[in-house]
Amino acid sequence: MxxxxxxxxxxxxxxxxxxxxxxxxGVPLAYWLAYSRFRFKPVVETLVSMPLVLPPSVLGFYLLxxxxxxxxxxxxxxxxxxxxxxxxxxxxxLGSVIYSLPFMVQPLQSGFQSLPLSLKEAAYTLxxxxxxxxxxxxxxxxxxxxxxxxxxxxxxxxxxxGVVLMIGxxxxxxxxxxxxxxxxxxxxxxxxxxxxxxxxxFAVSFIILLTVYVANKRLLKPV
Numbered sequence: 001m002x003x004x005x006x007x008x009x010x011x012x013x014x015x016x017x018x019x020x021x022x023x024x025x026g027v028p029l030a031y032w033l034a035y036s037r038f039r040f041k042p043v044v045e046t047l048v049s050m051p052l053v054l055p056p057s058v059l060g061f062y063l064l065x066x067x068x069x070x071x072x073x074x075x076x077x078x079x080x081x082x083x084x085x086x087x088x089x090x091x092x093x094l095g096s097v098i099y100s101l102p103f104m105v106q107p108l109q110s111g112f113q114s115l116p117l118s119l120k121e122a123a124y125t126l127x128x129x130x131x132x133x134x135x136x137x138x139x140x141x142x143x144x145x146x147x148x149x150x151x152x153x154x155x156x157x158x159x160x161x162g163v164v165l166m167i168g169x170x171x172x173x174x175x176x177x178x179x180x181x182x183x184x185x186x187x188x189x190x191x192x193x194x195x196x197x198x199x200x201x202f203a204v205s206f207i208i209l210l211t212v213y214v215a216n217k218r219l220l221k222p223v
Contacts, residue, residue, distance in 0.1 A: 003193065003196050004181070004192060006172075006173060006176070007176050007177055007178045007180070007181040007197065008197065008200060009155075010173075010176065010177055010189075011112070011158055011177075011178040011179070011201075012086045012091055012102035012158070012165075012180075012204075014026060014089070014093065014096060014157060014177065015096075015153075015154045015155075015157040015158045016051070016154065016158045017093055018093060018096040018097055018100060018150070018153060018154070019104075019150050019154040019157065021093070021097050022097055022100060022101065022103075022104040022149070022153045023146075023149070023150060023153075025097075025106065026101070026104035026108055026149060026167040027139070029048070029104045029105055030080055030104075030106075030108030030111075030112060031112055031134060031138075033045060033048075033090045033105065033109045034108075034109050034113045035112065039046050048101055048102055048105050048106075049102045049106070050184070051098065051100070051101060051102055052102050052104075053098045054161075055162070055209075056072040056099070056161065056162025056163045056166075057162045057163075057166060059095075059098070059099060059162075059163055060095065060162055060163040060165065060166025060167055062096075062097065062168050063091075063095050063163070063166070063167055064086060064167055067084075067091050067094075067167065068083035068086050068167075069084070069086070073085060077164070082216060085167075085169065086169075086175045087167070087173050087174075087175060088168075088174065088175070088179065089168075089172060089174060090169055091167045091168065092168050092175055092176075092177075095126075095163050095164065095167045096157045096160060097162070099156075099157075099160065099163045100152075100153045100156045102153040102155050103149065103153045103156045104149040104150075104152070105149075107145045107146075107148040107149040107152065108142065108145050108146065108149050110145060111142030111144070111145025111146070112138060112142060112145075112152055115138060115141055115142065115215075119137055119138065119141065120133055120138070123137045125137075140207040144215075145156045146218040147212055147215055147216060148212060148216065149210070151208055151209070151212040154208065155205055155208050155209065158178070158179075158201060158204065158205065159179060159201070159205070160177070160179060161179045161183070162180070164177055164180065165180060168180075170184070173204070178200070178201055181194075181197050182194045182197045182198050182201075
């Protein structure tokens with residue numbers, strides 16, 4: 001039986017791009033949340049954590065509305081940059097970044113908050129700037145949190161269904177991910193094909209999680 005590998009390739013491409021983008025924006029955001037004394041910081045933390053409790057279909061619906069050319073954001077992107085987000089891979093990327101944001105930010109924020117303040121103070125005493133302190137002192141000491149954030153973001157994106165279905169529309173070759181392919185095959189009573197996709201996602205998820213547990217154990221092992 002011949003299998004279509006495209007949904008799997010598209011899934012892992014989306015997960016990789018999403019994890020990289022989340023790392024870039026997640027580190028400064030988590031740093032700010034860990035050390036800021038902004039009065040309304042709990043509001044920002046709530047917004048970041050909303051995807052954890054919000055039904056994926058609700059988030060996907062509002063993103064689809066926002067990305068639509070009939071609304072301000074979608075119309076502006078289309079008119080100014082010729083960028084269409086609804087029912088496109090770019091839209092899946094943006095939706096996945098929003099949906100998986102807490103899986104990157106929360107481990108990093110906890111990692112920063114677990115560090116003793118003496119690390120920052122010592123670096124400042126030696127004349128290090130905030131950027132240099134974060135890059136050379138703080139980040140190397142939260143490597144387990146960085147790895148956890150990357151892995152959780154990747155794995156969470158791999159397992160997306162509701163959000164990507166609402167935004168992407170399940171278009172073969174463009175937005176049809178492995179999770180959507182499983183749904184299609186089950187709906188068509190093609191259980192062998194569904195099992196093919198499901199088994200690969202199960203195996204990849206298991207290997208990823210096992211890797212992060214083993215790696216974190218080694219990173220946390222006393223020298």
